[in-house]
Amino acid sequence: MISFKRILFPVDFSSPCGAVVPSIQAMVKRFHAELIVLHVVDMPTATWYAPAEAAAWATLINADKLRDAGQVSLDRFIAQHLSDMPVVPRLLEGDPSEGIIDCAKEEHVDLIMMPTSGRGPFRRLLLGSVTAKILHDAHCPVWTGVHAGQLAAHPADRWKRVLCAIDTDDRDVRVLRWAAQFTADQQIELRLVHAVVGADSLEADKDPAMHAFLMGIARERIAKMQEEAGTCLEVCVLGGNIAQAVRQAVVGHDSDLIVIGRGVLQKPLGRLRSGAYSIIREAPCPVISI
Numbered sequence: 001m002i003s004f005k006r007i008l009f010p011v012d013f014s015s016p017c018g019a020v021v022p023s024i025q026a027m028v029k030r031f032h033a034e035l036i037v038l039h040v041v042d043m044p045t046a047t048w049y050a051p052a053e054a055a056a057w058a059t060l061i062n063a064d065k066l067r068d069a070g071q072v073s074l075d076r077f078i079a080q081h082l083s084d085m086p087v088v089p090r091l092l093e094g095d096p097s098e099g100i101i102d103c104a105k106e107e108h109v110d111l112i113m114m115p116t117s118g119r120g121p122f123r124r125l126l127l128g129s130v131t132a133k134i135l136h137d138a139h140c141p142v143w144t145g146v147h148a149g150q151l152a153a154h155p156a157d158r159w160k161r162v163l164c165a166i167d168t169d170d171r172d173v174r175v176l177r178w179a180a181q182f183t184a185d186q187q188i189e190l191r192l193v194h195a196v197v198g199a200d201s202l203e204a205d206k207d208p209a210m211h212a213f214l215m216g217i218a219r220e221r222i223a224k225m226q227e228e229a230g231t232c233l234e235v236c237v238l239g240g241n242i243a244q245a246v247r248q249a250v251v252g253h254d255s256d257l258i259v260i261g262r263g264v265l266q267k268p269l270g271r272l273r274s275g276a277y278s279i280i281r282e283a284p285c286p287v288i289s290i
Contacts, residue, residue, distance in 0.1 A: 001181075001185050002178065002181050002182045002185055003031055003110070003185070004027065004031045004033050004110040004111040004141075005031065005032075005033055005034065005110055006033060006034050006036065006107060006108060006109045006110050006111075007024070007027060007028060007031075007033045007034070007035050007036065007109065007110065007111045007112075007113055008036045008038060008100070008103060008104050008107065008109040008111070008112045008113070009024050009035060009036065009037050009038065009113050009114070010038045010039070010040070010096070010100045010103075010112070010114050010130075010134075011037060011038065011039050011074070011077055012039070012096070012130075013039075013073050013077055014115075016115035016116070017077075017114075017115060018077075018081060019115065019145075019151065020113070020114075020115045020145050020151060021081045021082065022151070022152065022155060023113070023143075023145055023151050023154075023155060023156065023286065024082075024113055025082070025084075025085065026155040026156040026157045026158075027111075027113065027143070027156040028085060029085075029156075029157060030156045030157055031156075033110075033111075034086075034088060035082070035085065035086070035087045035088065036087070036088045036090055036103070036107055036109065037074070037077070037078055037082065037087045037088070037089050037090065038090040038091075038092065038099070038100065038103050039070055039073065039074045039077075039090070039091055039092075040091075040092045040093070040094060040095070040096040040099035040100065041066050041067055041070040041091065041092070041093045041094075042094070042095065042096055043062075043063055043066060043093050043094060063093070067091070067093065070091055071091055074089055074091055075089070090103060090107075096130050097129070097130045097133035097134055097137070100112065100130070100134055101133075101134065101137050101138060104138060104139070104140055105139065109140055110140055110141070111140060111141050111142070111143055111288075112134060112138055112140060112141070112142045112143065113142075113143040114131060114134065114142070114143070114144060115131075115144070115145050115146070116131045116144055116145070116146045116280065116281070131144065132277065135262055135276065135277070135280075135289060136262075141288050141289065141290045142262070142288070142289050143286055143287070143288050144280050144286065144287050144289070145286045145287075146280060146281060146282075146283060151285075151286065153285075154256040154257065154285040154286055158256070159186065159188050159256045159257060160188060160189060160254075160256055161188065161189045161190075161191070161253055161254060161255045161256055161257075162179065162182075162183050162188055162189065162190050162191075162255060162256065162257045162258075162259060163190075163191050163192075163193055163246070163249055163250055163253060163255040163257070163258050163259070164176060164179035164190060164191070164192050164193070164233075164258075164259040164260075165192075165193050165194070165195075165242070165246045165249075165258060165259070165260045165279060166192055166193070166194055166222070166225070166261075167194070167261075168194065168218060168221040168222065168225070170225075171261065172225065172261055173225050173228050173229050174261070174290075175259065175260070175261040175290060176192070176225060176226070176229040176231060177229045177230070177231075178259070178290055179259040180229065180230075180231045180233070182259070188256075190233055191233060191234050191235070191236060191249070191253055191255070192222065192233050192234070192235045192236065193235070193236045193237075193238065193245060193246055193249040194218055194222055194235065194236075194237050194238070194245075195237075195238050195239070195240060195241065195242040195244075195245035195246070196214050196215055196218045196237060196238070196239050196240075197239075197240070197241075197242075211239070214239075215237055215239070218237050219235070219237055222235055222237070236249045236252075236253070241278075242275040242278070242279060243275060243278035243279045243281070243282045244282070246258060246260075246279050246282075246283065247282050247283065247284060250283065250284055250285055251284060255285060256285055256286075257285060257286055257287070257288060258279065258283055258285060258286070258287045258288070259287075259288050259289075259290065260276055260279055260280075260287060260288075260289050260290075261276070261289065261290060262276045262289040262290070276289060
């Protein structure tokens, strides 16, 4: 049985952190989980041009002030947002992304839950550099929520439908099995979605034979993956961009949660893992990546 008994909620006291609190609470209650609320104090380093003694003393003073301020802010955040449930507060020092990863390992966390907060033209800015690194390095599932205004429509206590986005790579058999087991345990509906690049509506008009060929190949491959995974699920095969296809499928099927694999495949057709960041960025509901 797949369950989340220990959930890690890293906080930086920003408005996105406050916005996802109801989702955190719903998840904790659904799985009767222990909630660890973590803040990592990002300590400054001494400047190279200062005398060694002065730099060391300045760092010590700043560290004390930052540590105290971090503890006060953490206590205030918990009192303001999570006073109605037991939590385990944790305060660490150092690089935030490394602190989150280390805490997740030390505490044997089953799930990391965090918002995305970045803006800009690059992956790390669109998601936030910390979130991007956690998605890359974490060894447990990661829940992410981008559009805080839409999270209220998909709380964990009212899940009905889950959409699993898969590629046709063998590695996604594991993702398919995980999603099937998870939804069976939770007694909720599961559908699959797959995007075929080069088989969008424009290409279908230009070359219908090629469009049909690409779609047929994808369906055959997914059928074999389902046979290997021991599943027999409804599949939505769409043409075009993976993030747009997943978003379209979520809206069309009124899904409450997306499950994806993450990481980067070192091959040209490893699009889903390479596109995980764009899926998360454009998703109209929360995403669990494994």
